[in-house]
Amino acid sequence: xxxxxALSPADRTSLLDxxxxxxxxxxxxxxxxxxxxFLPLPAHERALSRDVMVVxxxxxxxxxxxxxxxxxxxEAGQPVAxxxxxxxxxxxxxVEGFSEGGTSHPxxxxxxxxxxxxxxxxxxxxxxxxxxxxxxxxALGSTRPPDIFVRLWQGQTNxxxxxxxxxxxxxxxxxxxxxxxxxxxxxxxxxxxxxxxHLDKIGTTAPDVRERATASLLALWxxxxxxxxxxxxxxxxxxxxxxxSLSHSVDASKLRSRSIALSWxxxxxxRLLIRQMAAQSLRLREWxxxxxxxxxxxxxxxxxxxxxxxxxxxxxxxxxAFVEHLAGKQMGKGVKKGFVYRWIPDRLQDARGAIVPRSxxxxxxxxxxxxxxxxxxxxxxxxxxxxLQAALEQTSLQRVDELAEEHMVVYRLNHLRERIVPIDHSxxxxxxxxxxxxDDGFEDNxxxxxxxxxxxxxxxxxxxxxxxxxxxxxxGYGIKRKGGVARPR
Numbered sequence: 001x002x003x004x005x006a007l008s009p010a011d012r013t014s015l016l017d018x019x020x021x022x023x024x025x026x027x028x029x030x031x032x033x034x035x036x037x038f039l040p041l042p043a044h045e046r047a048l049s050r051d052v053m054v055v056x057x058x059x060x061x062x063x064x065x066x067x068x069x070x071x072x073x074x075e076a077g078q079p080v081a082x083x084x085x086x087x088x089x090x091x092x093x094x095v096e097g098f099s100e101g102g103t104s105h106p107x108x109x110x111x112x113x114x115x116x117x118x119x120x121x122x123x124x125x126x127x128x129x130x131x132x133x134x135x136x137x138x139a140l141g142s143t144r145p146p147d148i149f150v151r152l153w154q155g156q157t158n159x160x161x162x163x164x165x166x167x168x169x170x171x172x173x174x175x176x177x178x179x180x181x182x183x184x185x186x187x188x189x190x191x192x193x194x195x196x197x198h199l200d201k202i203g204t205t206a207p208d209v210r211e212r213a214t215a216s217l218l219a220l221w222x223x224x225x226x227x228x229x230x231x232x233x234x235x236x237x238x239x240x241x242x243x244x245s246l247s248h249s250v251d252a253s254k255l256r257s258r259s260i261a262l263s264w265x266x267x268x269x270x271r272l273l274i275r276q277m278a279a280q281s282l283r284l285r286e287w288x289x290x291x292x293x294x295x296x297x298x299x300x301x302x303x304x305x306x307x308x309x310x311x312x313x314x315x316x317x318x319x320x321a322f323v324e325h326l327a328g329k330q331m332g333k334g335v336k337k338g339f340v341y342r343w344i345p346d347r348l349q350d351a352r353g354a355i356v357p358r359s360x361x362x363x364x365x366x367x368x369x370x371x372x373x374x375x376x377x378x379x380x381x382x383x384x385x386x387x388l389q390a391a392l393e394q395t396s397l398q399r400v401d402e403l404a405e406e407h408m409v410v411y412r413l414n415h416l417r418e419r420i421v422p423i424d425h426s427x428x429x430x431x432x433x434x435x436x437x438x439d440d441g442f443e444d445n446x447x448x449x450x451x452x453x454x455x456x457x458x459x460x461x462x463x464x465x466x467x468x469x470x471x472x473x474x475x476g477y478g479i480k481r482k483g484g485v486a487r488p489r
Contacts, residue, residue, distance in 0.1 A: 007380055007381075007382075009375070012371075012375070012379075012382065013372065013375075014283055015283055015284060015287055015382055016368045016371050016372040016382065017372065018277075018280050018281040018283055018284050019277065019280070019284065019364065019365065019368035019382065020365050020366075020368035020369045020372060021280060021365070022276055022277065022280060022361050022364060022365040022368075023361060023362055023365035023366070029068070031071070031072035031075045031076060032072075032076075032302070033279065034065070034068050034069050034072040035069065035072050035073070035076065035078075035302055035303055035304065036279035036302075036303065036304030036305075037065075037275065037276045037279045037304070038065055038066070038069040038083075038303075039268065039271055039272040039275050040083040040084055041264075041268055043260070043262055043263060044066060044083070044262075045083075045084050046260055047066070047234075047260045047262065048080060048234070050191070050232055051258065052234075052258060052259065052260050053218075053221055053222070053225060053232070053233055053234070053235060053255075053258040053259065054218065054235045054237060054242060054255065054258060054259035054260070055234060055235065055236045055237070055259070055260060055262060056237060056238070056239050056242050056259055056260065056261045056262065057236075057238070057239060057261060057262035057263075058238065058239055058354070058356055058406075059238060059356070059402045059403070059405070059406055060356035060357065060358035060359065060399070060402055061262045061263070061264070061356050061357070062262055062264075062356075062357050063197065063236040063237075063238075063262060064197055064198075064236065065357075066236070066262070067099070067195055067197040067234075067236050069083075070094050070195060070234075071094070071096060071195070073094070074094045076302060078302065079092070080092065080094070082303070083303070085300075090189060090190065090191050091188075091189065091190045091191070092190070092191045092192070092193055093138070093140065093190060093191070093192050093193070094192075094193050094195060095134055095135060095138050095140070095192060095193070095194045095195065096134065096194075096195050097130070097131060097134050097194035097195055097196045097233065098130070098195075098196045098197065098198070098199070099195075099196075099197045099198050100197075100198035100201045101198075104133075104134070104137055104157060105130070105157065106130075106157050106158050106160055107158055108198065108201040108202045108203075108204075109202075109203075110158045110160060111126075111160070111202050111203075111213060112202050112203035112204075112206060112209050112210070112213070114126065114160040114161070114164070115202070115203070115209050115212055115213045115216075116203070116206065116209050120212070120216060122164060122168070123212060123213060123216040124216050124219065124220050125164055125167050125168045125171065126160060126164045126167070126216075127216055127217050127220050128167060128171070128174065128220060129149065129153065129163060129164055129166075129167030129168075129174065130153075131178075131194065131220075132145050132149070132153075132167070132174050132177065132178065133145075133149075133150070133153040133154070133157075133163075134194065135178075135181060135192065135194075136150060137154075140181050140185075140192060141177065141180060141181035141184060142184060143177065143180060144177075145170075145173065145174055145177045146166075146170045146173050146174070148166055148170070149163060149166045149167055149170050149174070152166050153167075178224075178228070178231075181231075182228045182230055182231055185230040185231070186229075186230050190230065191230045191231070191232065192230065192231050192232070193232045193233065193234055194231070194232070194233045194234070195233075195234050195236070196217065196233065196234070196235045196236060196237075197236045199213065199214045199217070199235070199236075199237055199238075199241065200237070200238050200241050200406070202214075204405075207244070210241065211241065211244045211245045211247070211248055212248055214237060214241055214242075214245040215245040215246075215248035215249050217235065218235065218245060218249065218255055219249060219251065221233040221235065222251055222254060222255060222258070225258075238406060239261065240406055240407065240456070242259065263354060264354075264355060264356070264357055266313075266319070266345045266355070267310055267311045267312075267313070267319060269345065269355060269357060269360045270311055270319045270322060270323075270341075271307045271308075271309065271311050272357055272360070272361075273360055273361065273364060274288060274295055274297075274307040274311075274322060275304070275305065275306060275307060276361065278297055278304065278305040278307075279304050279305065285297065285305060287382070288322075294317060295307050295308070295311075295317045295321070295322055296308060296317060313341075319341050320339065320341045322341075323340050323341035323344070324340070324341070325381070326340075326364075326381065326382055326383055327340050327367075327381055327382065327383040327384065327385060327387075327388060328340055328381050328384070328385060330385070331343050331385045331388075331389075332385065340385060340388070343385075343388070344360070344363065344388065345360075346471075347363075347392055347471045347472065348360060348363065348395070348471075348472050349470060349472065350457030350458065350470050350472060350473070351454065351457040351458060351459055351460035351468075351469075351470050352457040354457060356399075358399075358402075359395055359398075359399055359472060362391075362394070362395045362398055362399075363388065363391050363392065363395045364383070364391075365391075366390075366391035366394040366395055367383045367387040367388045367390070367391035368382070368383065368387075369391075370387040370390045370391055371383055371384065371387045392471065392475055393475045393476075395472070396471065396472055396473060396474070396475035396476035397475070397476045398476075399472050399473065399476060400473060400476030400477060401476075403456075403458070403473070407440075407452075407456055408436075408438040408439070408440040409440040409441075409442060409449055409452050409453065410453065410456075410458060410473075411436035411437065411438045411440065412431075412432050412434070412435075412436050412440070412442075412449055412453075413453070413458070413469070413473070413477045413479070414436060414477060415431040415432060415434050415436075416428075416431055416469070416477060416479050417477055417478040417479065418478060418479075418480065419431070419480065420479075420480045420481065420482050421467065421468050421469050421474065421479055421480070421481055421482070422462050422466035422467060422468045422482065423466065423467050423468075424465065424466055424467075425450075425465040425466065425467065428446070428450055428459075428467050429446035429447050429449075429450060430446060431446070432446035432449040432450055432453075433445065433446030433449070434446075450467070457470070458470070458473050
């Protein structure tokens with residue numbers, strides 16, 4: 001590879017091929033690649049503390065990545081504390097308690113059909129029975145739960161009515177077995193942490209069912225954690241589902257105090273991008289260090305390559321130096337066009353200032369696709385600012401699709417298509433009063449819709465009762481901005 005930014009066309013093409021593949025979803029990565037790409041943050045360390053039961057986050061915030069990484073560490077025989085450069089004080093056994101892809105779990109829609117007609121007590125027994133089945137599957141405890149229950153659970157996981165009925169009948173014996181397992185854990189200075197993910201996949205078209213299923217699981221573990229100090233849960237849940245589930249609970253304040261939200265600052269997002277590029281290929285890893293303002297990388301086996309922490313905003317090495325190496329210093333001629341390293345997070349943040357990592361990765365990968373298919377002749381960077389601008393629309397469209405899966409009310413933004421923001425309050429409310437093709441529960445209450453969209457970070461109120469839409473959503477809904485640049489192509 002040629003050095004000091006002087007890339008040959010062949011070098012640039014190869015690097016772009018690697019860069020555009022960054023858009024791989026966490027579900028598609030094997031254990032080794034997960035360990036190489038996951039960026040441990042202080043927020044993750046706090047989330048994994050024994051007193052935190054619920055890990056909250058918007059879609060794309062990295063909940064499933066953390067869930068999968070914990071499973072990968074288990075497969076690799078590595079303690080979770082190794083992510084943070086320390087040893088575990090206690091031998092912790094991590095158990096997969098529920099996920100969409102696990103073959104020893106009932107299918108999410110099977111769970112939904114059961115919960116739809118079940119009483120709260122039956123739903124709680126379902127989660128209790130499934131917990132016992134999972135712990136027994138992982139050979140926790142020197143004894144076994146009742147044989148009839150084990151046979152039903154192992155052989156007919158999707159036949160919930162059968163094994164839940166048996167779990168209900170044998171509930172005293174199941175509780176006694178959990179007591180025995182807990183006693184053995186205490187004696188041997190071990191702990192068990194049970195992981196739950198993809199609860200939002202339960203009853204995808206039935207929000208109430210999904211909320212009741214989640215609320216029941218939260219209530220069960222709130223009770224179990226009071227009884228068993230060596231048994232803990234990590235329940236990964238979408239922010240909106242967690243809040244909705246609290247309406248079904250009398251212990252909302254306790255659950256809230258036992259939860260933590262995953263959030264990302266800009267420096268961490270750039271560190272994540274660098275780390276994933278370094279893991280993607282040797283070529284990209286060499287390119288990261290191939291500059292006078294090079295980003296040093298340290299390798300920690302089996303966790304891969306890490307950029308500096310913290311990564312400063314300016315200077316060398318820094319966020320600004322890395323982005324200048326990637327895509328140049330400014331978005332165009334003149335300072336008014338803005339610095340690229342600031343332009344990227346500014347365009348990806350929602351109305352609350354939050355950015356999900358997936359949007360950062362998608363923007364760079366989409367830009368690489370544009371650069372690969374329409375290269376700028378003689379350009380010496382990997383990406384051109386115009387390619388970032390073009391990638392913004394695709395990134396926005398994907399983020400819009402993700403958001404719509406969580407909040408049907410966002411479909412009402414289609415009524416703002418081709419409109420110019422900022423928009424007057426009265427005009428906004430009038431347009432949002434029109435129902436969409438989805439039943440979002442707001443009927444013709446445009447004011448309530450505006451409040452809800454502001455709550456989830458899609459709308460921002462400005463001075464003079466005018467409303468704005470952040471770029472990460474604006475492009476996806478075809479909304480224009482007064483005095484803005486031309487739509488990316």
